[in-house]
Amino acid sequence: MGRRWIAYRTLAGKEIHRFLRIWPQTLLPPLVTTSLYFLIFGALMGPRIGPMAGFSYIDYIVPGIVLMAVINHSYANVVSSFFSAKFQRHIEEMLVAPMPNWVILAGYLTGGILRGMTIGALVLTVATLFTDLRPTNPLLALAIALMTSLLFALAGFINAIFANSFDDISIIPNFVLTPLVYLGGVFYSVQLLPEPWHRLSLANPILYMVNAFRYGFLGVADVDIEVAFLLVGGLIVVLSLWAWWLLRRGVGIKH
Amino acid sequence: MTALRLHRLRKIYDNGFEALKGIDLEVAEGDFFALLGPNGAGKSTTIGIVTSLVKKTSGKVEICGYDLDRQWEQAKRCVGLVPQEINFNQFEKVGQIVLNQAGYYGVPRRVARRRMERVLKQLELWDRRDQVSRRLSGGMKRRLMIARALVHSPRLLILDEPTAGVDIEIRHSMWDFLRELNRQGTTIILTTHYLEEAEQLCRNVAIIDHGEIIEATSMSRLLDQLEFNSYFLDLRRETRVVPDVPGYRIEVLDRTTWAVAVPRRLGLNPLFQALDERGIEIVDIRQRRNRLEQLFLQRVGRPMGEAA
Structure with missing residues (x-):
């Protein structure tokens, strides 16, 4: 077995073990929060809101809520773990070890993706208590969920590289990520929005991910699915190169 | 074979501070080498560059014959670092920290487990392997960092202040451990504030000050350069008149204690003879500074702990 593979497996294993070890902090809270979403917006308010794009309201919001969990936790895992490694040194x-930068990056991303996807799967399981929704195109849904998870794990990594304090790792999730997710069509179809809000929503990249994922479940979307894949793929390439370059330059981690 | 070769190594930090001014240094394989200097002299920067924690501005680093720029994987595989400050994950277990480090160096898990057991036993931490590291005492944390640095069997071990804050008994057992490790062939580079430690352990020494190597020689040759030894003399009775003994500098510390600078070329006998002739009775004699400390002061002009 190659040395690099062993190094990667060690780091990825450590990252996975970390979020499993502290499951009451990492796995349980999103289940409680999303159960409340399903209960309040789906079961209690949903029937009063009525159908959305031809589907019951709870069926319409489930894919968005699942992807929201994937996004938040892929990001949170990497940003907190890598910043903590910096903070504790x-x-x-x-x-000091002979680990190429891409192995370090891949190890952290694996932890982020695994946590994001695990929570996504758990939230989807909880959703079955409220709806019998089944994906129409599971491969497409899985592909966009994986790509979105990777993208936000990368974003979390870059945030952690620049962060100098614990405040710095909460600013982006609280003031950028959360508004973009909530305005990204998780709870509504952007077709319902008047101008200029409809046009403005199209500038939100999360809208494309949520709609592509929803397309995998319902077969409907507010955006072109090919554009969504191209956008997410393009952003992954850009952020991967940026993260690798930052590691190579030692930004935030070497004098 | 050279374990470490630095050629015109230079480091200028972003704030413009030139920490290293193009130093040259060679450490032979199998050596026990002391890198000494006051605080801020450039020791930690040098170690940081060699261990890839600090980016150099220019110059060349060769570890066990491998160029750190071009053959960085081979070069890094040769080095183990025991840093000055505790830098392991305080929430992980002792055994896991050592195993992970082996994994980062590409050591297969089965081999890593055997080595983990060996190094933890050697450093008397085996019973603590399932304990969370933050619960260890200061001395145990230091030993854990040594165990972690050794798990990939490095040819060159760099210890940055390894015994800082460690009680005297543990310090001596760590010295024995390091001596044995060196005897088995591991090259050791040591920085320490305890000059007695460097004098006891190291065969060769370099003194760095203001980013320049001002001395690089063998410990014995360095100590030969010592002009004076300093002693405390405890007198039986208070003596009001300090005798003038040619060649010796006597300083009165209190009613019955003197500090004496003794030229190595003269030794102690003429001093005792002169004091005896004047009826001054000495009841005890103690070394004021260890020899290396004395020499360090002579060379650098200030003690180790003082900033450059």
């Missing part, structure tokens, strides 16, 4: 264990 155990990032030095990796920097």
